[in-house]
């Protein structure tokens with residue numbers, strides 16, 4: 357009896373029950389009689405369901421935190437689910453370190469001035485304002501958790517949205533998450549997909565686009581790193597210092613005998629001998645394929661490590677260089693774009709479109725990184741031939757077309773490849789999140805689906821929330 361309790365014994369028994377020989381061979385394992393080969397039919401199960409909030413935000417990146425804060429400030433009870441161990445997404449688990457297109461009223465202004473009050477916002481000397489700024493990654497984590505506590509927002513880290521439940525009227529009614537707490541279900545009248553890659557929209561069966569079939573399968577990924585080195589050498593190559601810093605850093609790497617996969621290696625100096633670096637490209641990686649993302653992450657980390665080790669050989673200020681950290685999440689430039697009730701297109705960008713239901717205006721250029729190493733050697737990034745004018749993003753691009761009760765915010769909204777290559781930066785992600793949060797709160801409060809709520813109601817509340825944030829920003833500056 358005793359020896360049968362070994363794993364072998366137990367499996368032997370169930371394999372026997374299933375009438376299959378499994379041990380010692382590497383499969384096929386047919387674990388349930390009615391499962392097709394290569395599949396495992398899960399037995400139906402009942403999981404706990406929680407229904408205690410008005411708005412559920414999936415993903416705690418720049419768009420997600422903005423959606424949660426503005427929904428809470430509009431009176432909604434809010435829950436946020438984030439799969440990594442901190443809030444902030446690309447800002448924190450991605451270690452991005454540089455905010456673009458943040459010269460907007462509202463939460464963008466508040467975040468910028470609160471970081472400044474913490475001594476965690478660093479100037480971009482090439483700019484005369486704070487439309488773009490460098491920030492301290494750890495301070496950003498701290499600030500976001502502080503703001504969530506101030507607004508009584510309930511959030512669960514290390515929790516991945518893994519499934520979606522819709523009713524017979526094609527309305528989203530619940531999400532299902534996986535975490536150390538097991539499988540849990542969460543119901544709410546309104547959901548916001550701020551996962552960056554449009555996971556929730558895809559799980560709900562929405563149509564989506566990815567990449568641009570003609571010019572680029574998809575934009576490359578990059579793994580951010582933090583290095584330590586002599587302060588002087590970091591100042592010398594600081595991208596916030598001078599226009600040609602990237603080309604000089606590339607030349608410096610050539611001296612070390614290395615060629616980065618990103619031909620515009622970028623360094624953001626934090627001061628005190630520490631800096632963030634973006635020096636790699638991982639080409640043609642689909643963010644919704646975990647095996648591909650794993651391979652890209654390991655590849656990128658290997659490249660960062662070798663490049664920093666090689667830089668030491670140059671000596672001088674590089675001799676003590678060290679790779680201090682690499683991001684938990686490789687940076688994803690191109691994810692799913694979920695079909696909305698309006699699709700922002702290259703025409704909107706080229707014409708500088710205006711919309712009555714505008715939630716924010718993107719002023720960033722079209723930023724398309726090379727799709728291959730060969731192309732990268734010619735031009736690390738380009739505008740794809742599109743001369744961008746500041747253009748509006750309408751609320752309709754934030755409302756899922758194929759399922760009811762789902763809003764979108766950040767880089768997964770409804771747009772084509774070229775428009776996305778401009779509005780995807782975090783200043784716009786915050787502004788879109790603000791609008792989605794307000795729309796969600798107003799929709800829940802009025803027991804009306806987001807696409808049926810009059811724009812006038814949403815725009816009035818959005819203005820109120822942004823004015824309040826501006827007042828907080830001003831208060832920070834005077835305190």
Ligand SMILES: Cc1cc2nc3c(=O)[nH]c(=O)nc-3n(C[C@H](O)[C@H](O)[C@H](O)COP(=O)(O)OP(=O)(O)OC[C@H]3O[C@@H](n4cnc5c(N)ncnc54)[C@H](O)[C@@H]3O)c2cc1C
Pocket residue numbers: 414415416417418419420437438439440444445446447449452454455456457515516517518550551552553555577578579634685686687688689765766767768780781782783785
């Ligand atoms: C390498 C790189 C460099 C860039 N440079 C800049 C720059 O300098 N400045 C700038 O402003 N923008 C830059 N961008 C663009 C910008 O960072 C992104 O577009 C940004 O990600 C948009 O924010 P988001 O909130 O939509 O997505 P994300 O920041 O990706 O946030 C999504 C969040 O959802 C979480 N999540 C994902 N799936 C799930 C799930 N199933 N369940 C639960 N949680 C989930 C993620 O962990 C993440 O926290 C860069 C992007 C990359 C990749």
